[in-house]
């Protein structure tokens with residue numbers, strides 16, 4: 524029997540429709556509303572056995588009236604001004620105890636602002652990051668919550684029920700006040716960009732450097748997915764590499780245009796990392812690689828002038844096992860950067876982010892889920908704010924793999940098979956184990972042209988050099 528629901532969802536697109544079905548599947552009655560009314564009717568009609576749990580509504584007024592207070596209203600619409608417009612339209616209709624939950628990929632700054640506005644205007648607001656794509660939304664996403672703890676606790680029974688489970692533990696966690704949940708989701712996506720880029724780089728070496736066909740590459744990825752690289756992204760890379768296009772009769776990868784799209788969360792991560800002063804060089808390289816991929820005409824002109832960059836890698840300069848190890852080392856560097864950024868943001872924004880919980884919430888449901896995340900959670904439980912590259916488990920892994928990363932990056936450079944994210948990971952690893960860096964030269968230059976001062980080794984205070992004949 525249908526009860527008057529307290530949960531409602533606006534935006535029956537890819538994510539919203541699947542999330543609504545997931546909520547209904549878990550026993551919650553739910554009211555739904557969509558801008559295009561025909562979509563609402565179609566959605567409810569097609570819900571089959573879950574139809575009785577759904578209340579389709581044609582107007583926002585009907586939608587709000589269909590819900591019992593305290594209402595839990597989930598927005599699953601594109602990020603940005605659309606979310607503000609939707610909140611503005613709901614505001615006159617809702618009551619102070621009601622909770623508006625933005626579950627899209629919002630910028631965390633917007634979520635901070637909306638949380639503050641909600642307080643001023645007398646309603647409650649949560650910003651939650653949801654990851655897992657279409658399938659995750661339907662069968663169990665990873666959920667990263669942000670906003671008032673009490674509001675989260677009221678919504679948690681629904682979110683925990685619909686979330687992915689890792690060994691029975693719900694992948695739905697409150698990360699902190701304001702935009703904390705969306706910040707964690709943003710870094711998740713930044714890592715997603717770097718993880719995908721590093722896999723694409725290895726794919727490039729297999730394809731162009733080692734002349735392997737897509738189905739053979741699929742077999743390599745499938746095998747790796749049984750080892751320490753086990754992850755959703757490696758799994759789907761194997762899946763896509765083995766598919767043959769019906770129309771062309773060749774591997775579908777070979778007819779997909781090499782121009783990557785992006786909605787912006789990777790770029791936000793890179794920009795925010797710069798604000799925080801945290802190095803996320805693998806993520807920056809991945810964002811730049813997508814931007815370069817978009818310059819198709821320029822790349823073609825470059826190829827005409829200089830000839831194509833990728834050339835075969837001779838002999839056994841690189842083996843499949845080396846590539847596996849290189850990806851492992853690059854991945855550790857990438858995650859070390861991502862968690863370092865979260866740690867810095869936690870301090871700057873005074874969120875108190877639960878670092879091990881972040882790793883735990885990513886173990887299932889989300890796009891970057893992987894076997895390694897459980898090991899990261901264990902390492903972060905011991906030293907939540909330490910660089911993951913220095914945790915004993917990963918020290919062992921890196922000691923056994925960084926040599927292969929170096930070999931792959933150097934052979935890639937020598938043969939024109941570019942590896943920007945893997946190279947960035949290697950440089951980060953090397954710089955983070957260099958006690959005496961070259962920044963002394965930067966300091967001398969800064970002091971020379973701008974009297975910016977420098978520190979002397981073993982001495983307190985700021986000093987100037989005797990540049991231009993004067994000891995300033």
Ligand SMILES: NC(=O)C1=CN([C@@H]2O[C@H](COP(=O)(O)OP(=O)(O)OC[C@H]3O[C@@H](n4cnc5c(N)ncnc54)[C@H](OP(=O)(O)O)[C@@H]3O)[C@@H](O)[C@H]2O)C=CC1
Nearest residue numbers: 534535536537538539558559599600601602605627628656
């Ligand atoms: N797709 C994915 O894998 C993931 C997406 N997300 C995020 O989830 C959110 C939704 O994405 P997704 O489901 O893929 O998007 P879709 O494009 O599939 O759906 C968008 C939904 O928003 C509605 N909508 C669009 N514009 C407006 C508007 N101006 N006013 C009111 N409603 C509007 C659409 O209604 P209508 O039918 O009328 O067009 C539709 O219901 C985004 O923030 C996205 O970044 C998060 C994780 C994964």
Ligand SMILES: O=C(CO)[C@H](O)[C@H](O)COP(=O)(O)O
Nearest residue numbers: 654655784785786787788890
């Ligand atoms: O949030 C997601 C998964 O966690 C989405 O898949 C993400 O929007 C994809 O980003 P982009 O379009 O920029 O590649």
